[in-house]
Amino acid sequence: MRSKSSTVRTHSSATALAALLAGALALTACSSGDNDKKGSGETTGTAAGSTVTLPKLDGAKLEIAAVWTGQEQKNFKRVLAEFEKRTGAKVTFVPAQDPIINFLGSKIAGGQPPDVALLPQPGAIRQAVQKGWAKPLGAEAVKELRKNYSQGWQDIGSVGGKQYGVYYKAANKSLIWYNATAFGNAGAKEPKTWQDLLTASRAVYDSGVTPFSVAGADGWPLTDWFENVYLSQAGPEKYDQLAQHKIKWTDPSVKRALTTLAQIWGKKDYLAGGRSGALQTEFPQSVTQTFTGGDQPKSAMVYEGDFVQVNIGETKAKVGTDAKVFPFPAVGSTAPVVSGGDAAVILKDSKAAQALATFLASPDAATIQAKLGGYLSPNKNVPVSAYPNAVQQKIAEALVASGDDFRFDMSDQAPQAFGGTPGKGEWKDLQDFLKNPADVAGAQARLEKDAAAAYGSGS
Template sequence: MVTAAAVAALALSSAACSSSSNEPAKAPGSAALQGQTLTVAAVWSKTEQQNFEAVLTEFEKRTGATVQYESLGDELPTVIKTRVAGGQAPNVAMIAQPGLIAEFARAGNLKPLAANVESIITDQFSAGAKSIGQVDGKTYGVLFKAANKSSVWYNAADVATTPKSWDEFISELKKQSDSGKTPLSVAGEPGWALTDWFENIYLQTAGPEMYDKLAKHEIPWTDPSVTKAFEELAKVFGQSSFFPGGNAGAVATDFPTSVTNVFGTNPKASLTFEGDFVSAEITKAGAFTVGDTARYFAFPQLAGKSAVVTGGDIAVAFKDDAATTALMEFLASSDAASVWAKAGGLLSLNKKVANDVYPDATTRQLAKELVDAGDNVRYDLSDLTPSAFGGTKGAGFWKAMQDFLANPANVAAVQQSLETSAAAAYKK
């Protein structure tokens, strides 16, 4: 009997030889999976769908399998839950909610990755990156399409020297404010964008291990390490003159507006913070050019070492047959990531994706920072918590961060609010 691992190895035998090349390995012409049909579900549509389908086409060429892609959009979590309950789960799904992945894994719906797939992940990803796909010590997935959520974007005409440290960042903001400019545009209306501020600071000041404990609620939100992070953030959020419309204006600013406040036709600020996806909003606005008039720098360092908050789409398997195992092996490899990376619009935590495969200098630097963070990369903390706490508009983490932006002086009250919400959410 031919095992799943053996078929996967046969079908993808040339993949292991390609990591030093900028191009994915050529298809070996294997028909080991001829006649096999798989389904893959993800949120992607339009250009993202086309780019992912190119990845799947490469897999089909190598193996002889047929892959059917389903674009489920924002309804993916609900649809997948329904299909799992009805015994109609796809072979593979790209899920951006680690909490949902943990729910599926603990219910026995997901299959732990085969040894050959896990071996690729161990070889090509850092331990920190590998941990993103793990539940209770077992590896169920791999982060295929990552985000760099540790970037500050700025109008190149307004910032002469990019700050490296948190103190230098605050000094730049004060310098601009003292000269009569409004330096910083903050997206306060979507609570998730404010959680990213806290997460970047906490990951640096408390470190990855404490970050993991906070995500699991193994330490309370009243812990002194949380106090320190909020006190650092208050050095920025406590300066009303930094924001267009002051703190009240910042709380009311949605994400697209936070970008056009800096990169629109009538700029109101010089800098904004958010992930690599800011570049798409800049391009959409049409007034600035990414990499030229619009640039970014890494989130300022508070502890003298790099740390990156990430997010994105994690490939998981609901089946463990030969074809599914082969597809998961391919998706874990640098070859698969390189197909999309070359086209643009994808960052990978895979250490063996050649940096020069990315199409422009900005994307190459964003990708390099993700990989260079090594074990100091962590998934977005709010997405690691129960959705009632970390993913609900007007409640929990999102609401507490909005309250903090509105009144940065009362750190203790915000911490207690967070702890009360977390305690209730983790009991459910």
């Protein structure tokens, strides 16, 4: 199955959002505890003041599946509890495994599909529709979407002109978080360009701290690294072509991006634990080891999206003071803006399932989770003041201000077999490249072979 350009609404002028985000983060880099308290104290439009009408569903039972774990899962259960309170329905959270399409397939084959599933890839939504699993959203859910979401976020949840997905959660995947103490001790400055990033990395390394944690045990952060470099360097038109496999992974633009990545990945002393250590580092550890260890953390920087804050929260570091953030530097003429997200899709059509989708499309639901931190909503009617600290408030502000001006995660647009399966496809190919960053040609050949097979079969 190919990614259709009409499904992912994108524009070539991401410059404005990148500039806005850079300015926002600069303003909030030194946010104080007072600002943090102010952010959580001014919340309006919360669940207590309902803005969406829901039916009474006394006795109804629902299951909702997602791959979320830990604090993220706990926070989402708070949202589900509010839905239960308002409707009288009982909602059970079903932990899913990646790739979620395979998980759902086994559930459906066994006659026990969940009522709703949160799918992290537009490609997975299209597969669910093609397999006949996904059910269109009803009139009330569509009404909430049109009221609360930009056209771009509506488009990436639609297939064949019908609305199937509610993008309940978004992610800004163009951020690098850093240990303020390590940066200060090294005299390093927040970089604006890739060359600046290399300069800062060298300063950190010379100070005795390893520059980066890379979550190589999880393939998906490696795809995000690549996408930011590629979007900035090759530009949005090439990005869209590669996302749809209209150009091959053997294209010179891919060679250039991998060669650029190797400027960091190829320096084993720049990676916590070296390349072999990086390949054994899972995402949560990549974050926590950056913000623990006092003056000698295992790394000074970690790349990933706004959701990094959930894992920072597991340490004693405070966002805005101990843990700071800058936009992914410009590799080409423009800094990249890559977004991702999770969409609620109905698998068992019922009054209760439609009501849950409607609730998740409302600002009421998103406001509850926004207040708990580590979460970003594309819902433009969630009050910015709901986010618990100034840094997150500005990230949310920048996302809403962008409207449709973003590029969606490339691997999430791909067929699941290529862009979303552990140990296969792009995830595995980039892990192999991290293991041997000198083999650019070999990495390109493997990526193209796997992409051609997946796009050709639509799996």
